[in-house]
Amino acid sequence: MSKRALAITRDQSFPDWYQAIVRDGDMAETSPVRGCMIIKPWGWGVWERIQAELDARIKDTGHENCYFPLFIPMSFIAKEAEHVEGFAKEMAVVTHHRLMNKDGKLVVDPDAKLEEPLIVRPTSETIIGDAFQRWIKSYRDLPLLINQWANVVRWEMRTRLFLRTAEFLWQEGHTAHADRDDAMAETLKMLEVYREFSEGVLAMPVIAGEKPANERFPGADNTYSIEAMMQDGKALQAGTSHYLGTHFAEAQNIQFQNAQGQLTHCHTTSWGVSTRLIGGVIMTHGDDDGLRLPPKIAPRQIVIVPMLREKPEDAELLAYCAELEKQLKAAGIRVLVDAKLTKSAEKRWNWVRRGAPVIVEIGGRDASGGNVTFMRRDALRDGDKIVSHTRTRDEFVSGAQALLDEIQAKLFAEAKARLDGNIVSNITTFDALAEYFGAATSDDEGGVFKGWAKVAWSKPDGAKLDAIAERLKALKLTIRNAPLAQEAIKGTCLFTGEPAKEYVLIARAY
RNA sequence: CGGAGCGUAGCGCAGCCUGGUAGCGCACUUGCUUCGGGAGCAAGGGGUCGGAGGUUCGAAUCCUCUCGCUCCGACCA
Numbered sequence: 193m194s195k196r197a198l199a200i201t202r203d204q205s206f207p208d209w210y211q212a213i214v215r216d217g218d219m220a221e222t223s224p225v226r227g228c229m230i231i232k233p234w235g236w237g238v239w240e241r242i243q244a245e246l247d248a249r250i251k252d253t254g255h256e257n258c259y260f261p262l263f264i265p266m267s268f269i270a271k272e273a274e275h276v277e278g279f280a281k282e283m284a285v286v287t288h289h290r291l292m293n294k295d296g297k298l299v300v301d302p303d304a305k306l307e308e309p310l311i312v313r314p315t316s317e318t319i320i321g322d323a324f325q326r327w328i329k330s331y332r333d334l335p336l337l338i339n340q341w342a343n344v345v346r347w348e349m350r351t352r353l354f355l356r357t358a359e360f361l362w363q364e365g366h367t368a369h370a371d372r373d374d375a376m377a378e379t380l381k382m383l384e385v386y387r388e389f390s391e392g393v394l395a396m397p398v399i400a401g402e403k404p405a406n407e408r409f410p411g412a413d414n415t416y417s418i419e420a421m422m423q424d425g426k427a428l429q430a431g432t433s434h435y436l437g438t439h440f441a442e443a444q445n446i447q448f449q450n451a452q453g454q455l456t457h458c459h460t461t462s463w464g465v466s467t468r469l470i471g472g473v474i475m476t477h478g479d480d481d482g483l484r485l486p487p488k489i490a491p492r493q494i495v496i497v498p499m500l501r502e503k504p505e506d507a508e509l510l511a512y513c514a515e516l517e518k519q520l521k522a523a524g525i526r527v528l529v530d531a532k533l534t535k536s537a538e539k540r541w542n543w544v545r546r547g548a549p550v551i552v553e554i555g556g557r558d559a560s561g562g563n564v565t566f567m568r569r570d571a572l573r574d575g576d577k578i579v580s581h582t583r584t585r586d587e588f589v590s591g592a593q594a595l596l597d598e599i600q601a602k603l604f605a606e607a608k609a610r611l612d613g614n615i616v617s618n619i620t621t622f623d624a625l626a627e628y629f630g631a632a633t634s635d636d637e638g639g640v641f642k643g644w645a646k647v648a649w650s651k652p653d654g655a656k657l658d659a660i661a662e663r664l665k666a667l668k669l670t671i672r673n674a675p676l677a678q679e680a681i682k683g684t685c686l687f688t689g690e691p692a693k694e695y696v697l698i699a700r701a702y
Numbered sequence: 703c704g705g706a707g708c709g710u711a712g713c714g715c716a717g718c719c720u721g722g723u724a725g726c727g728c729a730c731u732u733g734c735u736u737c738g739g740g741a742g743c744a745a746g747g748g749g750u751c752g753g754a755g756g757u758u759c760g761a762a763u764c765c766u767c768u769c770g771c772u773c774c775g776a777c778c779a
Contacts, residue, residue: 344779346778349778499738535739553739558738
């Protein structure tokens, strides 16, 4: 086998491969603060693209951006019972506001204790609800549609870059409505925005559906998610949308006067996606040569590498590249000329690892012949051989956008085929389910691909559901969601033997 | 926080069992030669061996504690 751009393959160890791609793809690194990450310029560029694309969609659906404080009074969190219980175990708390020098050592000043501790927001329902309570008086103020881009902190036991970090970045939408129908429509509308965004921009196919009761957001009546399939067969919850009923409205007195003059509680929603999406993109599109970025989120869609030789001819080569850059920019393409003096081959492989969709290499003969030689990151190799293409410069420029579109489409098609081809739907007994996923301990053996199972169930809740969750847990499985697109149900529940009500997806998950 | 494994140069590793004061590959610097492509030769730079104690004439190596990372469990976007 020929040399790969990464030192480790997916087959050898998927978790190690993931880390290698985050590091060698210049996406992020661990920080001096446990569980927090430093997002490097290339990784941040991807997040900026995600923000730009998603923000436009959030605004198109009538929402306005604003910003609420990082700190939330502890008493706010305490207002909604389920909410407290859900988040209490992972909150960072600020208790003091001053340091002092004691015997030459910097210590927390015991006299500077805050009267009321502040929570570093794990999510903002309560502090935004407090504002909603003041902002909403009349049915004429509704619906109130707010979004914010922010960082949040959840003190996780175990962290993984992008997938689960103590601090992460996200957008959180918060809305208030006059009635259940309107709030539910909003919840599902934003879920659909996420689905379209994930598939259309990230080229990451997902299944949208409702979470079972035991997986709901603390304080929600209904939680919906989009679930993506990673290359190791595990599911990744890539976005969530919650119908919160009137729980927060009642806890925080968010009321309005309706047309009949009666004081009524609002129905609220919240929805969010986070930097976790970047982890999803990596595990959806990455290969053994590194990351492959969908053109729509690549900070640079085309990278031009001049084959510099530190000779006088370099000037001509650079002029040719600059002209090509100008033409591509004019065509609306994000392009970079990598004119660093690093060895050309080294530069090429760095861009392969980073996942630039198109890598152009220009040598003296290309320049004098008016040609462009390039590689597609989505189809880098034929077997072990690197595939490069040559076009005239004009051909290349005029076809560049179409090429990027084709790459975007191909990445999606590849991932879609993997998702569609790896959901088994012929499992009707718990034993068969256990057999399909194998013993719990074999989970991380190299190269063992397990997809998802779609099974019929009777949608029990309470103790019955908890018992099912326990049985699944022994197999390291969870119910991901009940897809919104349901076929006519037939047969009996795999768990209870009762008549089935719907299909749910079962998988190992991140 | 429980179980397992691992921390030696930027990255990947050897050395540890059988203590004698640090090495390999890639990357980096310089020179020469190469040059349609992950080049060759030569010369270099970089590590108080995660940290703190202890045993010892002497510790990367043995002992204790501690911190961090990875995987598994619990928790979760």
